[in-house]
Amino acid sequence: MDAVNSILRFLGILSETKNEDIIKIITVMVDQKITFSNINFDCDLHLGGHQKNIVFQRVRRVFRIGLTNLAIMCIDYPENDILLEYANALFEYKNIHNEIQRIENQNQEKIQISIQHFFDGLLNESMKNS
Template identity: 30%
Template structure:
């Protein structure tokens, strides 16, 4: 697997480079300290995976990911930043990143994420080769059932073990509304979106939060059993803040007194993202 690093802190570049080589995860083709230079080098070198910081000189990480994705949709992006803003992280996922890793860098977390993305790319490549071998063509997306995302959404909720929770119905209703109205959760406060489905928005929010917390607890248990599990790696970072998942894992192990926290906004944004792309 070939990597390219975009980071304006040379020390971070060295740390990432060391993690990749020490754990035999692949080859680092190069690095860039700014977004403008990175754009040209990435298109020329064609790496499999790009590790990119959010705030870099000349062209920020989100813009860089979007621009490269227009030219090469086969590159996977992993964003690494100390930014914890839910809106910024949501925009990063919307731009096309696979994972968001928060600084300070944890070597084990980086290794797990890179191994997961590597396996995902390998599987996609094998699937592509099989389709070519048997001349299988992709279905026309225009003919795809517009409500197919609801089945995908339920499948995701089942994966994290909350499909039977009371708040699941509220979650599905909100996501259906946002997708069918072609709107975004960023257009509303949590209270405003909950008010569209009940005269008691606080109760709706509480039901959603309880369901989301149950999902986080289930993922934390799964991570303790197998931290390379596909479901754990995919959804612990895509639906939650991975740092909070780690806190919950420590609590379950008896190593911490605090429990992980849930962002409803990130949780719903993540579900919308996955229900559209899976």
């Protein structure tokens, strides 16, 4: 979990409100050594359908902050390999590219953040770094 916290801190979302939802989900994944699609939200996190949707909405809001922070870092440091690795592993590079364009007012397209892609990428990155 230290590696997870380090990545979340790097993205600037470790101290965000509602970050505990992310921590709960990734803790289940790490403890059970499972991917996001294998989580039983009802049993593992005691979340029914409606509650799960609310959590996903809160998580997406926090992810959007991380996406924006990472996109800004990519603008400032385009040659940084760690930024590019996180961009692809956590958000998919196309989303970072679209967010950079949005920041630079070239594109107002709404970006779809894949919760599954982020959590699976976070798990993989944290395992690689630990």
